[in-house]
Amino acid sequence: MNREYLDEFEGRDGYLNYASVGPPSRSARDAAGALLDEVALGERAATQIIGPAYQKARGEIADALGVETGFVTSVPSTSAGIMQIAFGLVGSGGNVVVPAHEFPANRYPWLRAESVGGPEVRAVEIPDRRVTRETLSDAVDDETRLVAVSLVDYMTGFRVDVDSIAEAAGDALVLVDGIQGLGAVETGLGSADVFVAGGQKWLRAGFSAGVMAVSPRVFDRLEPTLTGWWSVEDGYAFEVPPPHPALATADRFLEGSPNLLGAVAAAAALDVVDVGGIANIEAAVLERSGAVLDLARSLDAEVIAPWRSDGERAGIVTFRIPGLPASDAVASLATAGFVVSERNGWIRVSPHATTPMRVIEEFGATLRDQVRKA
Numbered sequence: 001m002n003r004e005y006l007d008e009f010e011g012r013d014g015y016l017n018y019a020s021v022g023p024p025s026r027s028a029r030d031a032a033g034a035l036l037d038e039v040a041l042g043e044r045a046a047t048q049i050i051g052p053a054y055q056k057a058r059g060e061i062a063d064a065l066g067v068e069t070g071f072v073t074s075v076p077s078t079s080a081g082i083m084q085i086a087f088g089l090v091g092s093g094g095n096v097v098v099p100a101h102e103f104p105a106n107r108y109p110w111l112r113a114e115s116v117g118g119p120e121v122r123a124v125e126i127p128d129r130r131v132t133r134e135t136l137s138d139a140v141d142d143e144t145r146l147v148a149v150s151l152v153d154y155m156t157g158f159r160v161d162v163d164s165i166a167e168a169a170g171d172a173l174v175l176v177d178g179i180q181g182l183g184a185v186e187t188g189l190g191s192a193d194v195f196v197a198g199g200q201k202w203l204r205a206g207f208s209a210g211v212m213a214v215s216p217r218v219f220d221r222l223e224p225t226l227t228g229w230w231s232v233e234d235g236y237a238f239e240v241p242p243p244h245p246a247l248a249t250a251d252r253f254l255e256g257s258p259n260l261l262g263a264v265a266a267a268a269a270l271d272v273v274d275v276g277g278i279a280n281i282e283a284a285v286l287e288r289s290g291a292v293l294d295l296a297r298s299l300d301a302e303v304i305a306p307w308r309s310d311g312e313r314a315g316i317v318t319f320r321i322p323g324l325p326a327s328d329a330v331a332s333l334a335t336a337g338f339v340v341s342e343r344n345g346w347i348r349v350s351p352h353a354t355t356p357m358r359v360i361e362e363f364g365a366t367l368r369d370q371v372r373k374a
């Protein structure tokens, strides 16, 4: 990776936990801080500062996700974006199809909407976690309104082929929770109808820095159920009592004032991705997670490996080692300076492009030592 990209980050090399939280770049932190500093001076009406800053950030986010500015908005979290979509389907009848093993952020919104009359939730059991056209298509029928998947599975690192999910969905909308991929692998709205991702992981934008892009079909098919005052035409025409018509842009999916600091941080973090080059970052992430995979196999670990080629995996490797409880391993790795996660009794390791290759070797030596002592 080039020096300019690497210089954006100052965290410890032994941090191998980007699937949980990605320490943010300097640019992301500076962008949010500078904007707040400007507002703090009180020299102009805040709206004169934040309005242009927000529109600029939206434009940059839209470019990165491959859509026009009107098709993106900022979201405080992945869940908040999915909630907007789920509640937009209340009243449409039918069903939504979602793998049963999805991260809860992509389960709760559908369940919450279902409980107030939204589409029936069809949670598809996929024991090997291979989310493909074949594993989802049986659950899809003429009444399916939407199919929701993660771009990258939080547990295994399995990476879906969004085009094939769109084929399985037929006429239904497709929502992609991209948080485990954005910033690490090449992605964008593509053939999906909704791409939503918090910025706190691989994008390294910090917290409350999520992005959401939608396709034109979304405007026709979703009611702006949770649209608030800021997201309507003439929102400042206070003399006209609400409701006003919802904006004709993706900002209709905001409950109130936009997520401003998060939007500028996300835009800055996406610029940093450009500095590194997403193809280089993706290759580096795959090389590092591949090295973790080799290490796990060399330790006779049991790896959850649903992928059949490198194209079907991303930055996450999850394994367990017979005789070494994951929680013990994670705790002693932390003492040795390596931060990883324990998930359901498994060890989840998620290096980024900034992780030096030598650190994976050092991590391996430490783990090998632990196995010997266990």
Ligand SMILES: Cc1ncc(COP(=O)(O)O)c(C=O)c1O
Pocket (backbone or CB within 6 Å): 020, 076, 077, 078, 079, 080, 103, 105, 106, 150, 152, 153, 154, 177, 179, 180, 198
């Ligand atoms: C696939 C996936 N989606 C969403 C989230 C987080 O959702 P939110 O941004 O709503 O906290 C996570 C991880 O925490 C995740 O792994």
